Amino acid sequence: MEKQIVGVANSKGGTGKSTIAIHLACCALETGVNVSLVDTDAQGSVKDWANVRPDSMETPNVVCNNDPYSIHVTIERLEDELIVVDSPAGLSEITGEVLGLSDLVLVPIMPSVLDLWGVGEFERVLEEQAQEGLEVVLVTSKYDHASTLSEELAEYLSEEYPEYSHLEYGICDRVAYKRQMGQGQTVLEGNDARAKNEVRRLYHDINDLLHE
Ligand SMILES: Nc1ncnc2c1ncn2[C@@H]1O[C@H](COP(=O)(O)OP(=O)(O)OP(=O)(O)O)[C@@H](O)[C@H]1O
Ligand SMILES: [Mg+2]
Numbered sequence: 001m002e003k004q005i006v007g008v009a010n011s012k013g014g015t016g017k018s019t020i021a022i023h024l025a026c027c028a029l030e031t032g033v034n035v036s037l038v039d040t041d042a043q044g045s046v047k048d049w050a051n052v053r054p055d056s057m058e059t060p061n062v063v064c065n066n067d068p069y070s071i072h073v074t075i076e077r078l079e080d081e082l083i084v085v086d087s088p089a090g091l092s093e094i095t096g097e098v099l100g101l102s103d104l105v106l107v108p109i110m111p112s113v114l115d116l117w118g119v120g121e122f123e124r125v126l127e128e129q130a131q132e133g134l135e136v137v138l139v140t141s142k143y144d145h146a147s148t149l150s151e152e153l154a155e156y157l158s159e160e161y162p163e164y165s166h167l168e169y170g171i172c173d174r175v176a177y178k179r180q181m182g183q184g185q186t187v188l189e190g191n192d193a194r195a196k197n198e199v200r201r202l203y204h205d206i207n208d209l210l211h212e
Contacts, residue, residue: 140170
């Protein structure tokens with residue numbers, strides 16, 4: 001099977017990139033897919049999560065490299081079917097490299113106008129990479145399921161960025177993510193059924209886009 005590389009990126013901080021990268025990798029793992037999870041953020045959220053993950057739990061192959069000059073070698077050497085790459089906030093060289101290496105990039109966006117402002121430079125880089133063949137997928141992250149902000153954001157994004165894919169369902173703001181991640185776990189090992197469903201649906205939707 002051909003190797004697929006999924007980057008998770010947004011120059012805005014705290015939009016749920018690392019949380020989504022970890023959950024995607026673990027969803028792949030539970031369906032029997034071999035997966036590597038690459039941490040390119042010096043902050044090391046994925047590495048920290050993996051370090052506290054209980055030994056009894058199946059874990060993706062975690063690799064850390066935040067060097068823009070050697071990241072392509074690291075990723076090329078990985079032989080898993082799926083490579084999920086978490087990237088840092090801001091717009092450093094490493095993010096450009098991750099976008100260049102990815103087949104698909106997932107961009108988690110929070111439903112707040114403040115999160116749409118100030119990403120101009122990131123938008124430009126995304127556009128350049130999309131012209132080179134990168135599939136850009138926008139997903140709503142950390143949204144309140146009781147409000148209509150998410151639908152409003154979806155409407156705005158599809159008008160503003162008709163050239164990108166938009167996932168109909170995203171990831172809600174749920175305590176389960178915070179609780180499970182702090183213990184080196186994912187919501188798949190917790191007891192919030194709605195959280196489990198939404199991460200599995202996200203993985204399923206991404207998988208469909210990868211194999212279209
Ligand atoms: N769906 C969610 N529901 C509730 N809390 C969340 C959710 N996703 C992420 N968080 C919390 O929000 C914070 C930021 O999440 P995360 O680290 O995944 O974002 P990030 O985009 O990787 O941040 P950074 O830009 O700093 O790398 C963390 O405290 C995390 O636990
Ligand atoms: Mg992060």
